[in-house]
Amino acid sequence: MNNQQALLSKLQKKRLNVKTRKRGFHKGSRQSNRFGSSQEFSDFRLYQPGDDVRQIDWNVYGRTQKHYIKRFLDEQELSIAIYLDATSSMKKVNKKWELARTIAAALSYIVLNSEDRLFFSAISSSGVQPIKRKGSVYSRRTFVEIMQLNQPEKAGEFIKNLSKTAERKQQLSIIITDGLEPLNEMETVLKKLAAFKQEVWFIQVLATEEAHPSYSGDVKLVDSETDSIVNVSISPSIITEYEKRLTEHNRQLETICRRFGGQYVFAKESRDVQSVLFHDLSGKGLIN
Template sequence: MTNKYVLPEDWLVKIGRFQVATASKLRGQHKGSHRSQRFGASLDFSDFREYHLGDDVRQVDWNVFARTDKYFIKRFLDEQEMRVHILLDTTKSMAREAKWLFARQIATSLGLMVLGRDDRLSFSYLQEELTPPFRRKGATYRRAFLQVVSALEQANYSGGFAQGALRALPKDSTVLFIITDGLEPVEEWEQLLKRLPRFAGDIRIIQIVTEEELSPKYTGDVRLLDSETGNDVNVTMSSKVLQTYTERRVLHEQQFDAVCHRFGIRKLQLKVEDGLQHAIFHQLMKAHWIR
């Protein structure tokens, strides 16, 4: 595979062994790879129960009747599909090259897991004029999804992510992944998060951060540019300035975590410099978001 794709060829094989894990109620009656709590018509036998008037006589086990002189029917595990939506933050604060690549790699990896398990995937991102989301089911669409995400060359949405996210979401998801850096004011996040439970039963925020954002190494006089607004400011990076930045960042994270917890939304922070393998095979697995 050429470098126009966000993931190497061998990554598709590695990802194929994993799937998204959820305890949320599965939606829809379409066949998938996930066992529901209901009983249906799959080939996986569960147990017997006594025959009741109105039951399908084709399910009667005549071998059991011959042994017990009682009518029992076979019950089979029902299999339903999982519907997973991935929403990618495309605001300008995501545009740093390593951060943007990492965010797309995470989105692609999750999507490939979904498609590889015969579940239904939808994918969207914020843009000035919204287009219908990518919606597919089945492993045959894995490469098509890889191409769609790889084709997103820039994160250049000029609006606020938390303010615009709802218009890019479907309302029929089992699991909703939001991939973002979470830099919008907590008040805007609060307005979004309190509305999300009607879109999905299992909501997860993946926050993408960089070492530079967590612990800036700037010294002396620097000119800082706000990637969202384009405004700039000249700052002398003294120890006091760096300490103030750190305190504000930590406070933002604490408030962000608190509002997520209040609305029953899980959040996981992934650092770009830790790498894709660590994020997928350690952090996501340890959080039981995949298995």
């Protein structure tokens, strides 16, 4: 069994634990605590005026001479959006892109395998159309498609494009990015999603080299988004200051996520995807 097959096997019975459970228009496989028209029996209760007489169990009436109706667990479908940062900055380090893409593919698989509705978008990846699907029949196919996403040479800014394309009618939005764009822009997007009454999971994926640079001396830094070039002399003190600022940036990002009721998960590209899914997300109660 290869790595992908082993991962899919572990994902088979997993579900995303979404706090916002707004009733969808179609049935899903996710049980709510309400009662409705699904086929999974719950219990009986005495018939009351206005109840559907077709739900009366005549076998129970024959034994008790009382009218009882069957209650069934209601089912509800969730609409879940997954936004993957597919900009140049994500793809400069292959292992970072690989981890982010695999997390997106795995979560998409869980969504579809749970019979929920998926909206997946590789933001700023030119030529890649959003995926809109529902049903476990598409789960494996969608996983493979996301894992095969190519790497275009140029791409725009993730957060600005996400703000333009964010779907309104979702119960959960999952954002997978390196989180290195301006905090005020990310706050604007999170505020917008919160205004849509959506739950948000923000998964920040960073390369080890981004978190702890190993550069020294005179180097030429190229912005992967704009191609702008900056010549700098890097010393240990500059590295220390950079790491301090990045730590503070990430701390503020987590604070912003929590302010709008979101969940924040940090993952370095050196991590194994199963560790992120089954330790970090499961540990926060996001996957069960």
